[in-house]
Amino acid sequence: MTKRVLVFGGTGFIGSKVCAHLANTGWAEPVAVSRNSNRGFEGEYTHLTCNLSDEKSVMSVLKDADAIVNCTTGNASSIIANSKVLAACLVNSNKQLIHLSSQAVYGSAQGTVTEDDSLLGDLDPYSHAKAHAEEILSTNSNTIFLRPGIVYGPGGNQWTTAIGHLLKAKRLGDLGSHGDGVCNLVYVDDVAEAVTSALKLDVNNPCAFNLSNVESFTWNDYLCEYALALNAVPIKRVGDLRLKLESKVFSFTLKAVEKIIGTYNFQRLSLPYAIRPSFISLCQQNLALDSSRATKDLNINWTENKIGIKKSADWFNQLFK
């Protein structure tokens, strides 16, 4: 019997990979659900449009579903609002929910964290929202939270495309002491594999899995390895002053320009990527996700960082010749 799986955010970076992965299982029928019409949708599976902030809209797509995978993201308020709607729709349904959470739920925690550690959610509004969303969705007993670290891979915007451009522009590189934090890399295909495995589990109480490659990688390791794979060489050593200017002056200037563009509805301008202060903090955070539970229970064969990075770089170089 096939399992009809709704993938919210199914046309996005992670969601589309999840759909593609599920389509190959033989036992799952993925349905990509997104807010917009199927513009640009290329999957060989069903696509539905749904407004996740609207309970009626969500209820209408949930009817025939056996399971839901929630890959949506957004700003802090939309994360919480959408979670509330989803939780309300799932009351008494006993439908299986796989919710893509984030390492951000652990907030400012330091050292190695397991799924049983507290969800501090104290870093920023996003971190708080992700932790709060888990709390809201815990009302559905058949829920599995997947907490990936840095999801990268072909198609990824934040950690693959943006970082790629910044490395090519020599605005990022070896960050010295600012890049010593743990980079919990997880290749996007491994996240899709984790979702697929999680769908095969039946849980009576909400449970969680950290998703991160078991290789020990710092942000400097990632940035330098990726720069080499991109051929963004020689790798630039980015000094303290440069980083301060980028994250504290240039970043805010860009934000102001973005606001002006939004306010006056200018034609879409191509702005350079910003290096946000939160990114610099992340690169210094010594938070290592312990993903041994996922390795064992979800049976994940983690993609080697070197291989994942090479694939990402090949994709990037092909797209941005």
Added chain:
Amino acid sequence: MIIDANDPITLSLQPADICIIGSGAAGITIALELIDSGLNVVLIESGNFKSDAKTQALYKGSVADENLHSPPDKYRQRSFGGSTAIWGGRCMPFDPIDFEFRPDMPESGWPFSIDALTPYYPRANKLCEAGSFEYVSERAFEDPIDPIMKGFQNINFSTNTLERFSCPTNFGKRYVNKLANAKNIRVVLNCNVTSIELATGTKYVDYLNASTLSGKRFRISARKFIIAAGGLETTRLLLASRSQKANGIGNEFDQVGRYYMCHIAGTIGTLRFHGGGETVHHGYDISKEGIYCRQRIALKPALQRNLGIGNFIARLHHPRITNPDHGSSILSLLFLAKHLIPYEYAKRLHDGVKVSTSAWFKHIRNVIFRPFDAISFALHILRDRKLSARKFPSIIIKSPGGIYSIDFHAEQAPNPASRVTINPNELDHLGMPKLHIDWRHLPKDEETVKKALALLAKDILESGIGELEYSEDEVIREITRYGAYGGHHIGTTRMGKDPERSVVDPNCRVHSTENLYIASSSVFPTSSQANPTLTIVALSLRLANHIKYIEGLV
């Protein structure tokens, strides 16, 4: 955790498992390796994050000949990060031959081969931020790089080995966050260790006496102690710890302080290339990782054995800076700006030669008549050195006419008469006896340079690419003009298996104690041609691993 010894703390009540004295390259490396090891580690630093004159003055001492050795408070920095705050960043490993017993090199031979350090060099390279551990140009670069001297026949010298450059990394700034965030590490600043105290009648160090500059005194207890205070200060501390050992700790056989080595260096001769400047590539190549690399002219090991001389490398160098006849506005600008250049660099650059008034005018004329060269050089230094996080390592000036000099850097032979002692009549602010340095070199050192240079001149001539002219007298003059190469403090607590002829065993433990170790270039039995920092870091990693091993952690 970072602690200031001036704060109201009771260190003596908080014994550590491991106490590391000194937060330079060695001390910080060991502390980093012990993060999350389960061991309670205290890292003691005399200074603060920034250097200050009062603390730096604790280094003051005397030298037997000021022309041969710089004052003891130069080329060293007494603050968090130690002398990595002022180092040049040149990295290269020792060569396999450096570890061998060589019949013609007195007191040569390490108690192990290079294999003992090989596993640690790549990580040492990483800590020094010198990129991958590739020291041969063909392996470091995918595409071939230009040879140093086109057409040179590599008969007696290789020209494809590299020196790689650190940022240069200030270990203090670079790793302070890691240490501060480590749960099992306490870094104690402004804490001067004044003596090491043994438990009565035993071979165990019981505690350290320590003091702040303001006079607050306390004890530091631990199960194991590692002195990582630099070659000279490590020696001083051992010699000054005399409450139970009349000659100092580890000095039962009068070995502490002897065999003091630096390197034998100089800039010599006139090297004219027939093909002009186009046949020469003496500058830096940048690896994909962004590391500045430079090829060297290195005397092959077989020749060292055959000739019975020490290790030797050379680089092509610009002409003498003090002589305005070079006509280079850049060199003249450097000469005129000598007061703006730190002591450690200016000493080598300006030769200590007195320059006549007319020569001064000639230098000014050089700058005035070729201002664009000087301006573009100044901009290059500003952009690539002053404002860059990874600094352009040194001054490289291409000679359009193909005229260069030879910059040599050679092994100094171990010499028991070359010696560091303490002067009981001269005490520092904390009551510790000051150092007295009597650096001496041997005829063997002159022989190394003379024979290697003669061979190089012959090879250049026979290769038909140019001619190296110098006089034999010049060799001695250069060796004594440079004197002891600044900042390389080697050999004064040498490593060996025989307690009567060395101070520490092959695991860097002081022979006559059970729980005192040394992490420093002072344990090197021989000096190699290589700058010591990378090997200090590799040896420190090895020591950290040994500590973990004997603690049952690996």
